[in-house]
Amino acid sequence: MASELYLHTCLLRRQLEEELRKSGLRSALPAAAAEVWAEFAIATQGQLLAASSPLESLIDVEWTFGVTASSSELEAVGSTYVQLRLTLSGDNGRARFAHIELSLPKFYELLHQLESAKAQLEVL
Template structure:
């Protein structure tokens, strides 16, 4: 996964120190949360109980949980294979048995977590309307800007929120290129 922060590595070293049963229980908590991320408050409550049952400060368990969640989200974003995940976990200091358990549980839960992640991404800021206008700058304190083409866009989001932006024609073409890439990615997924 590339270079990692010392706190991230420390979190995985601390994860490796958990007994096998405690590790499995922790992993189950993480995977259940990734399968239903709307239940954040329940997840935090369960983590607090878990930390209490092991007599470990909640802040320590919270750091480990953040690191593992970040790791799994990175695995999703980069579409890592089980082999790549196992290699990264080994590089982070997780022993072979725990790496095997984690990758087995991940592969078992991957379909559900992947679907939840896709739904989450697709439901954020659903676009309901778009207005756009081209214009030409006729007056400006900078003489070099007079006669420049610009674009004003108004996005209406599902929640009723309106987002307005103005960009130069160069910025517009860059934006258009990114939108075409996004469309191609979505078509590939469907």
């Protein structure tokens, strides 16, 4: 995670320096401004990551698979979707529900991201 943060910050630094040069600034000013920005960004992002905490916990997931049988749009007929019902626990301990509907490709993309997150957490 720290290496990703470093690479992202370096990329932003190069982008900022390039934009400052394109805007007409010459000499060492674009490089110096980008350097200060990079140092500030690393410190700020680190503090934000340290201060962040999950506000809600995932308790349960229910899912339903469906196929569109009728629609005013001909292209939508026969398309597949997944409906998710997430049970979340907030700060006060009360459960609340969040409903999400995804196309099948978006569902598989979400599933892949969740599996990647799980694998990264298991490494920690």
